[in-house]
Amino acid sequence: MKIVTPDAMRKIEDEYINGYGMDSFALMETAVISIMKHVNIKDRNIVVVCGFGNNAGDALGVARHLIVLHKIVKIFICSNGRELSRDCIKNMNILYKMNASIEFIRKTEDLNSLNKSISESDVVIDGLFGTGLSRQLDTYYTDIIKSINTYSKYVLSIDIPSGMNGENGYIMGECVKANKTVALQFYKKCFFCDKAKNYTGDVVVESLGIPKEISEKYDEKVYTSDEITDKILPKRNKYSHKGTFGRTTIAAGSEKYTGAAYIAAQAAVKTGAGLVTLATSKEQVPIMQSKLAEAMICDYEDKYFVEIIKKSNVVACGPGLDSNDSSLKIVEEVITNSECPIVFDADAINVLSAHKELLFGRKEKNIVLTPHPGEMARFCGCSIEDVNNKRIEIAKNTAIETNCIIVLKGYNTVITDGEKIFINTTGSSAMASGGMGDCLTGIVTGLISQGLDPFKASVLGVYIHGFIGDSLSKQMYSVTATDIINKISLYLKEFES
Numbered sequence: 046m047k048i049v050t051p052d053a054m055r056k057i058e059d060e061y062i063n064g065y066g067m068d069s070f071a072l073m074e075t076a077v078i079s080i081m082k083h084v085n086i087k088d089r090n091i092v093v094v095c096g097f098g099n100n101a102g103d104a105l106g107v108a109r110h111l112i113v114l115h116k117i118v119k120i121f122i123c124s125n126g127r128e129l130s131r132d133c134i135k136n137m138n139i140l141y142k143m144n145a146s147i148e149f150i151r152k153t154e155d156l157n158s159l160n161k162s163i164s165e166s167d168v169v170i171d172g173l174f175g176t177g178l179s180r181q182l183d184t185y186y187t188d189i190i191k192s193i194n195t196y197s198k199y200v201l202s203i204d205i206p207s208g209m210n211g212e213n214g215y216i217m218g219e220c221v222k223a224n225k226t227v228a229l230q231f232y233k234k235c236f237f238c239d240k241a242k243n244y245t246g247d248v249v250v251e252s253l254g255i256p257k258e259i260s261e262k263y264d265e266k267v268y269t270s271d272e273i274t275d276k277i278l279p280k281r282n283k284y285s286h287k288g289t290f291g292r293t294t295i296a297a298g299s300e301k302y303t304g305a306a307y308i309a310a311q312a313a314v315k316t317g318a319g320l321v322t323l324a325t326s327k328e329q330v331p332i333m334q335s336k337l338a339e340a341m342i343c344d345y346e347d348k349y350f351v352e353i354i355k356k357s358n359v360v361a362c363g364p365g366l367d368s369n370d371s372s373l374k375i376v377e378e379v380i381t382n383s384e385c386p387i388v389f390d391a392d393a394i395n396v397l398s399a400h401k402e403l404l405f406g407r408k409e410k411n412i413v414l415t416p417h418p419g420e421m422a423r424f425c426g427c428s429i430e431d432v433n434n435k436r437i438e439i440a441k442n443t444a445i446e447t448n449c450i451i452v453l454k455g456y457n458t459v460i461t462d463g464e465k466i467f468i469n470t471t472g473s474s475a476m477a478s479g480g481m482g483d484c485l486t487g488i489v490t491g492l493i494s495q496g497l498d499p500f501k502a503s504v505l506g507v508y509i510h511g512f513i514g515d516s517l518s519k520q521m522y523s524v525t526a527t528d529i530i531n532k533i534s535l536y537l538k539e540f541e542s
């Protein structure tokens with residue numbers, strides 16, 4: 046599904062109304078009807094808190110429908126003296142004709158009535174601000190939001206929790222803590238920013254029926270990954286053989302770290318890579334030989350290492366490496382001896398942070414970097430906080446600068462080739478355990494090995510990795526990389542196009 050900024054949303058709405066002749070009040074009523082689906086029919090006492098723009102217009106429309114349903118509805122308009130938008134006034138006038146209870150919050154003392162009503166209510170409908178919020182809130186508004194957060198039992202936010210900047214997720218002084226947010230037509234970009242999840246509650250997107258050709262015109266090329274994940278894994282041809290599914294080399298493991306190499310190689314095997322070779326440190330070879338039944342094993346110093354890289358359809362490099370000079374040598378060997386796609390993870394990324402020049406000059410954009418926020422921060426020379434505050438921008442800019450595909454891991458992993466951005470919606474903290482990143486590297490590599498283009502393989506790999514974790518976590522308290530590996534091939538079947 047598409048993700049939009051408030052700016053694009055405004056242009057889409059404007060074109061629909063002014064270019065196509067759609068009636069703005071009819072569009073608002075469409076929003077109202079779709080928001081109504083999310084009001085619990087059992088709730089009786091409802092407080093509707095409005096600002097003065099069209100977000101408030103939506104909220105007033107919801108109030109009207111609730112009154113028709115015999116709910117006890119108290120409406121508070123918080124315009125701070127500002128004129129209400131045209132469609133907001135239209136809804137307000139209908140409400141006056143219906144003898145609705147409408148109070149204006151003008152000064153601090155008026156808050157007492159709001160506080161009392163909220164504390165007596167089952168649910169608060171939050172229609173203070175939506176995509177129009179553009180600057181820091183003053184105390185008039187922060188006090189109102191504090192009241193909602195202090196006294197409410199349940200909050201349903203319209204479009205965006207009021208107080209959150211729709212573009213970057215910044216909290217503009219204070220923000221409503223919603224239990225549920227009904228986003229209109231598209232996800233808003235702010236939902237995928239670091240702190241948004243503390244405020245949005247569950248997010249549902251409701252269509253307003255805006256024609257596709259309008260939204261495509263203002264496409265900002267940011268999507269959730271499910272936009273493509275059900276269409277890209279090819280069905281296995283019955284006459285295919287192991288050569289069809291590619292040669293994969295995994296350069297992973299060191300004297301210091303043992304498990305990562307095994308996990309990455311086994312994940313690639315289970316994802317369906319045709320022939321997997323694990324290149325690892327000399328000490329680990331016998332251990333890996335006894336653990337990995339399906340993969341071939343060599344060590345980094347073996348001359349076979351370079352030969353196999355040259356013959357590979359994909360190389361993964363980094364899990365369980367160390368960030369020392371011998372790792373630099375391995376990374377160099379992988380890059381200089383291959384034209385095929387490469388997936389760099391973990392310490393390979395740390396090594397590349399100091400040697401970005403190694404990434405330049407490739408004919409194709411076929412290197413994937415899979416940093417977690419700490420590795421991304423080191424790579425970009427900024428703080429982890431900076432990365433977390435601007436995940437989408439930092440991933441995109443790094444993809445452009447390095448000509449690589451970036452998979453910035455974490456909650457809502459960002460996958461970008463510098464042009465398109467996919468935000469992953471699967472996975473949870475049940476998967477927060479050692480080896481998960483190595484497992485992801487193996488899955489992405491295994492998909493590339495079978496012929497998927499590296500960008501699509503990254504989007505699909507991240508999605509499937511989280512999807513399996515989500516499915517398993519319904520029955521398991523925590524999910525390990527081994528749990529995922531054991532189920533990959535079962536779940537991949539569901540994704541066959």
Ligand SMILES: NC(=O)C1=CN([C@@H]2O[C@H](COP(=O)(O)OP(=O)(O)OC[C@H]3O[C@@H](n4cnc5c(N)ncnc54)[C@H](OP(=O)(O)O)[C@@H]3O)[C@@H](O)[C@H]2O)[C@H](O)CC1
Nearest residue numbers: 058073076098099100174175176177178179180181182204
């Ligand atoms: N997208 C659609 O197709 C539809 C959207 N709908 C709903 O409309 C809102 C957006 O409505 P809008 O009127 O544009 O904006 P808001 O209601 O969010 O905000 C109102 C005005 O508030 C002003 N503003 C901005 N920041 C502040 C602040 N910090 N303090 C006080 N006031 C502020 C700003 O006006 P200015 O002139 O002062 O800049 C806003 O315009 C969307 O979210 C949906 O809920 C439609 O109902 C259906 C179609």
Ligand SMILES: [K+]
Nearest residue numbers: 174203205207
């Ligand atoms: K809102």
